[in-house]
Structure formats: structure tokens, C-alpha cells
Amino acid sequence: MKQILIVDDSRTVRDSLKFFLREGGYEVLEGSDGVEALDVLKTARPNLIITDVNMPNMDGLTLLENVRNSPEHKFTPVLVLTTESQQSIMERGKSLGATGWIVKPFDSQKVLAVIKKVLGG
């Protein structure tokens, strides 16, 4: 089963994402900010990381930089959670090595479609 790490400080987002992903047949790991995520990544090797940008302690883009600089995870796809008003964040994310993004608000269908786009069928 493919493993996905979700990183978001909002419990609502984490819980609903977790629900969608499990329904879609994925195993879910969680972190509430970048620091927690890096902690999880010390032992786990998820197939995909989905991260929010705006988070306390360590934001999503810094997490992304850390992921790309780590030998174990440098090729792991990373999706950034953004909102419609954050075009510049998408661009910055891409330049830092993000694989893609999920635009909030999202529903189950949209999330799974984007994940399939990145991970394949």
C-alpha cells in the first residue's frame, strides 16, 4: 500500500485529507508542521508528501527544501496545499522542487485525482 505523509497545522484539513486518502486506498502518516514532518521522515519513506505552506515552527516551503536536500527523499513527490490567492506560493514551491499543488478548498475527488496524477494509477 502506498504511503502518504500529510503535513498541516489544521486538524480539519488533516482529518478530512486522512479520510479521503484512506478511502482512496492509501496509508496515511501525519505531521502538524514541518518539524514534525521531518521527524516522521527520519524513519518513514512515504511515496508522497502533501504539505500546507503556512504553518508554525517550520513552513511547508522550508520542509520542501529539506526534503529535496535529503538523499533518501530527494525524488519523493511533494504536493503543496495552497489556496486560489496564492499563485506566488505555487511558483515559489515549483522553483524549490515541488511536484505540484492541491488548491484548497478540495474534495475527495479532486485530491485523489491530483495524487493519481503524481503517483500514477
Added chain:
Amino acid sequence: MDQFKQVFIEEAEELLGTLEDHLLNLEDAPEDRELIDAVFRVMHTIKGSAAMFDFKGIVDFTHVVESVLDQVRGGDLSVTRELIELTLQSRDHIHEMLSAPSDITPESESRSRELIGEFEKLTGRVEDKRNKPPAAGGEEEESFFSLYRILFIPDRDIFFSGTNLIALLEELQELGECSTIAYTSEIPSLSGYNPETSYIRWEFFLTTKASLNEVKDVFIFVESSCQLEVTLLVEGDREEGEGEKRLGEILISRGLITPDDLTGALKAQKPVGQIMMENGLISRSDVESALYQQKTERKLREKQGSGERENTIRVKSEKLDSLVDSVGELVTAQARLSQISSQYDDPSLNALAELIERLSTELRDNAMGLRMVPIGTTFSRFKRLVRDLSNTLGKEIILETKGGETELDKSVIDKLNDPLVHLIRNSIDHGIECPQARLEAGKRREGTVSLIADYSGANVVIQIRDDGAGLNKERILSKAREKGLVGVDEVLTENEIFKLILQPGFSTAKEVTDVSGRGVGMDVVSKEIESLGGSIFITSTSGKGSTISLSLPLTLAIIEGLLVRIGDEKFVIPLASVQACLELSREERELHREKRLFEFRGSMVPYIRLRELFLDRRDLPLREHLVVTQTENGIFGIVVDEVIGDYQTVIKNLGRLYKNLQLITGATILGDGTMALILDLNKITALAKVESSAGI
């Protein structure tokens, strides 16, 4: 989603509690960036989560507050008491809205508007940063298939963004029928290969109902790390029934042909790319890509059903023959009409006759055009022949074809097959040497046989060229002497020697092989070509190879001729070989009476008096005409009593009884119903040459 609403409300309440603390702290430390960030983040999170449940009232309101806070964060707005007051009021308002998040009551609406108004006063204007990013999934639904060409060149380091190209290809394939071409030319050798680098360029031909944007959306995540070109090649028909009907459609709807017939006709079409590649004009990958495009476009058209189709139909060749026949009769009748009208000085009749003449010429050209077929299909049939023969003989041979698009009358092409087979066999058997002998001669191991077709005036010239050993003049000559074809002391020109191989019973191959047979080939070829109104020309350089050129008329059925008169008889000289018409003055007639020469463009040219040839012993007319013609025996003058004028005519065969008749290729019916014979200039001039060299 409903199960998460409660989670959202609980979390939002928590966040609003935090927000209150932050705001109060911020009042004491208005420059604290971390606090500003935290405040912004709360509003951002609430907005984002609320949007997931479509709590529109909350989303719209928090969006405004968020964008104001974003300005603060960006330093465009400073933290003031009013701002904090307003944000606190906003917090309270959001708290109110959370009690019934999905409802938008008039009270909460007006409160929202009131607060937004206050914010606007504060900021001048609230900047709306809603730049819609491209959505990851399209919404528009096209109901007809379109064809896209997608050129996708990933950046070398694309894998470092975690991009999975296979997933991308899969996604494209899910959109519709997708042909993929991978250009691998940039992959370096193993020593220079970096597995973390992307080297391949991709081209896709996608047949899909998806819109251009939907197709582009597949690449949305990689746009910034690749070169991408999406072109709409064939647009799906959105308005069915509009536009004109295709011929195929009409024929089907009339029940004249079945859809299968139409598909069959479509398949008979020869891809242009093949011709181009045969001509070596474009590279293989270009052709591949073009072929893909053609294939997918054709598929698409079949899918569209009512859409465009190749508008060709298959017709029995007898039908064409009878059409051409009727057109021939029409041309004859028209010639008669022109003749009669010229006898009456009636302008309206003359105008009509001219109109009919123009129309029948047009009709004739169109009807003849229907019978024209490209020779390429005949050429491509020989690939197998060459392959099999070279295997049998242990030779290595490449067949090259050029000018396969050259069109010839179908009846000519049909009769051309056997002679061509023979000539190719000869080239391979006698011309091309064994690989060993070639290497010793300093040539490439593989021999090349080229088939080249090209237009040359009213003729088509087909060349069979090989880079083999060439014809051996001495051996041909000694063989011919041996067979008694040539006298011992006879001196022949090169061309005459080469022509000997066309004689019956001549074969120079040391051993009789299965391939070339027993020397019954070339004379049959020669006869066949002559019966088609064509001629053979042979050139050869020892050690370098030979070229056999077949000159063939474009068509057999109609000839552009020059009508001439000798005594009471009329004859037709093929116009294609006519160079000039002159008067043969009495002085000139007298001047070179014995030698029968006249001066034409600075050189002396022999002439033949047809009157003498056809044994019309009556007195010579006072004035004679000279038709200067180019024949395979050189330039000759043909002396006639009178040149009447040019004349389009339908060739009629003379029939079985006259099949051995020399000097005449056929007959035609003139406008006044009388008959004229068509002269075979090559034969006539050849005869004159023999006579003159024999001293007659």
C-alpha cells in the same frame, strides 16, 4: 464531509480563541512579526477549511480579512488600534457565523458588508488577490473528438521535483487515444549517462474529447520545468450537420457504395511521408512523426463519422475506359463541328463551336486525368523482387526509388510491369557484381538499383539505373558478330552497340541463370515498350554501371498531333516530336537534291519525303512543307505537301490484320469523317538511316 463539520467548528472556535489572544498581544507589540504571521495564519486556515464545506458566508468574509492581514504582513499596512479593533470585531462576527455556518442570514450579510466597509476605509481599497490559478481538473466537456499534437521536452533535472513521467503518460492515455513517440537521440552513451537526468523528448498525438485547456492541465505541474507545445490539429465538430457534405457521404447516402467501399478507398491512399522518405528528402523520425499524425488524423476522422473523409472513390477501370472513349468521340465530333462552322460565316455558330471546343478540351483533360495513376505503387512492388533476387544470387542490393508520384495512364502502368521486372532482373543479374567483386573494384559492398520516374514534355521517362559493372561493349559486339546480327566490318556507335542487347536471341551472361532466362527478355521488353508508343535508350559506363531509360507517352488514348497532307491522304505526326514547320523552297530542293539535306538552325539536317516513302509517284507539288522532328535517331525533316494544323485526336488501333504494319502506329477519324494514319517517326527515320547507309 458532514462528519468533519463538527471538527471544523471545534477547530475554528479554538483558532478564534487563539486569534483573540494574539490580537491582544499584538496591541502591546504591534511590530511583532511572528504575532502578525500567526494572526494571518488563523484567518487563512479558517478560510481554507470553511471553503471545504462551502460555507460561503464565512469564506467570503474571511477572505477580505485575510487579504487585509496579508497587506499587514507584507508591510503595506501598519498595525493600528483601529485595525486590531476591526479584526477583533471580525473575530466575533466569524464566531457568530459559526453557530449556523451554512446559512447566510440577512443580518450576518449586512454585518459582513459593514465590517468590509470599515476595512476598506482603513486600507483605501482592499486588494483582491484572487488570481485564479489553473485548476488541476478541467470542467468543460467537449462532446466531439479533437486531435492534438503535443511536444513535450522535460528539463534535464525534472526528476528532482519528484515528477513521475510514467504517471503523466498514463494520464494522457486516459484522456483518449494517444500515440507516443520518444526521441531518444540525446541519450548519451553509458559512460556519460546520468540516471537522474531526463534525456528523452516526447511527442504525442492525442485523440480526445478533452478541450485544449484540459490537455494542457495534464502538464500543469511540469509547465515550469519543461518545454511544452500543445497544438490543436483537427478540431472536433461541434455543430453537427453544418458544412458541406463530402462526396463519400453523399455516395453512401445514395446507396451507391457501402461504408466499407469508402474505407477501402481510403486505405488505398499512399502516405506522402513514404514518398518523401523514398526520396530521402526528410529524416526517418520526421516521417515517423508525420505518419503518426496522418494515422491518428485518419482514425479521428473515422471516429467523427460524419466528419471529413478522404474524398476518393473506387471505380471500375472499364467505366473509365468507356468514359475516355466517349470523350474521344466527342473530341472528334467537336473537330467536325469546328470544321463545318468555319465554312459558314456565322458569328453565333462560330462562337458556339469555339465554346464546344474549349469545353471538350477541358472535359478531355479531366477524363484523361482520371486515368492517371502514380507509378509509386508499381515501384514499391519491386522491393520484394529485389530482395528475393539478391538472396537467390548472393548479392547485396538496395532498391532506391524516386519520382514515385509521377503519374501515368493506368493502361500504360499496367503494361509496364513485366518490362520493368525484366529490366530490374537484368540489372541485378548482369549488372550488379557479387559483394566480393565489388569490394575488389573499390565499390561499396551493396549494389544499388534505382528506379527513377520523371516528366519530360509529353512523355514520362523511367530510368532503371544500377551501379554495377556496366555493359561490356566488346563482348556485346563479338557476340552479335557470332550470332550474325552485325557484319564483321560494320562499325557501330556506342548507342547502336547497346541497342543490340534488345535484339531477339541475344544474351551476354556467361551462364544462363534462372533469373535472366535464355535471352528472350530484352527483345520482349523492347517490343512491349514500342507497343506503348515508347522508346528505350541505354547508356553505360564500364565499371560504373548502366542506365536504361524508358520514354513513355503520358497517355495512349489521345494524341496531340500535327495534321499533314500528302496527295489526297492525310497523316498525323505526333506533336510532341515536332520542333518546327518550314517551307522547303525550290532552290533548297535543288541545292542538295542528291543528299537531301537542308539547313536548320545552322546545321545540316537530312529530310525524308513521305511522298516517296509511300510510293506516290505523282509530280511533286510546286511548294512543299518541311516538318522538323526530333526522333530517337536524331533530328529529321519530314517533307509533306501541306501542313494543315495541329489536331487533337483519339488513337484507334488498326486491328489484328495490320499488326505487322511498320511506320504506322494507329489511325484516327477526322472531323469530316475521313481517316488519317498516325506516323511512327522513329521507325520512319530508322528506315531512312538504313537506306542511306546502304547507299540507296
